[in-house]
Amino acid sequence: MKLDHVAVAVEHWEQAWPLYVSELGGRWASGGLNVGFAPAQLSYANGAKIEVLQPHAPDANPFLRRFLDQHGPGPHHVTFKVPDLASALEALRDAGLHPVGVNMSMPWWMEAFIHPREGTGIVIQLAQAAGEWSTPPPEGFPAPTAPQASLVRVVHAVASMERGLAVFEGLLGGSRSAPQPHRGATADGEEFEAVDLSWGGPLSIRLISPVEATSRSQAPALDPAAPSGRELSLGSWLLDRPGRVHHVAFATSDRAILERLSPVADLPGADPGREALVVEPAENNGTRVVLYAEETDAP
DSSP states (O other), X not given: OEEEEEEEEOSOGGGTHIIIIIITOOEEEEEOOOSEEEEEEEEOTTSOEEEEEEEESTTTOOHHHHHHHHHOSEEEEEEEEOSOHHHHHHHHHHTTOOOEEEEOSOTTEEEXXXXXXXXXXXXXXXXXESXXXXXXXXXXXXXXXXXXXXXXXXXXXXXXHHHHHIIIIIXXXXXXSSSSOEEEEOTTOOEEEEEEEXXXXXXXXXXXXXXXGGOTTTSOOOOTTOSOTXXXXXXXXXXXXXXXXXXXXXXXXXXXXXXXXXXXTTSTTOOTTOEEEEEOGGGTTTOOEEEEEOOOSOO
């Protein structure tokens, strides 16, 4: 099993190009028009991909239009490629889950989904693909100018670390980078724990969860409409959801970006002790992006 990409929803592809292409150097990998949605996949220096979704023909398939109307633009799903979808579905059902959207009709692309309510608050797609898909970029796609960044991590806040690990480690086979969770704290003193999981590829998931002493039931009653998790405790930011994507993390060598880095000790799920540039959801179509300096072996 391989974590293939993370997907974000926007009203129009062009809204995503300034950050993901012009600043972070994303290269067009594939895309096109489908019933209800139009996917556009961008690849980065380490081979990881982000998928930008915009609505297309929503009357025939309203799922993406409904998502945008209910939640606004922002993170939509993560996709795992599996070698045998039928076996993966059997394992999910044996664990008591009920996969939705199961489509085995096309041998070159078979898929199914774990519903957010049964999983960890976000859509999880499982797909069996016969090969890689490649298409030419659309007219008007910006020419690459910035150095290619690396897309390194999805930071996924979960209300229950136990549930998060049951799904991503137990069912989906993620490998921990360390046997015990890392503990951290936000600027307001809220404690959280973090676990990094990988699948042997360039993209990983960091699960973060408020510890019991600062759970949602004890978190301060702050404005749930605030766009940034930095203004809210992590527990309050989760609201009543089992989980949300908190941010996606990139590493870059672009000097223009590196000159803007600053400490991010108050950001849940950020790398301890590293400086970063944080692009808040209001500045990037509902998705928070954290940019680090590319780590090298040079002294």
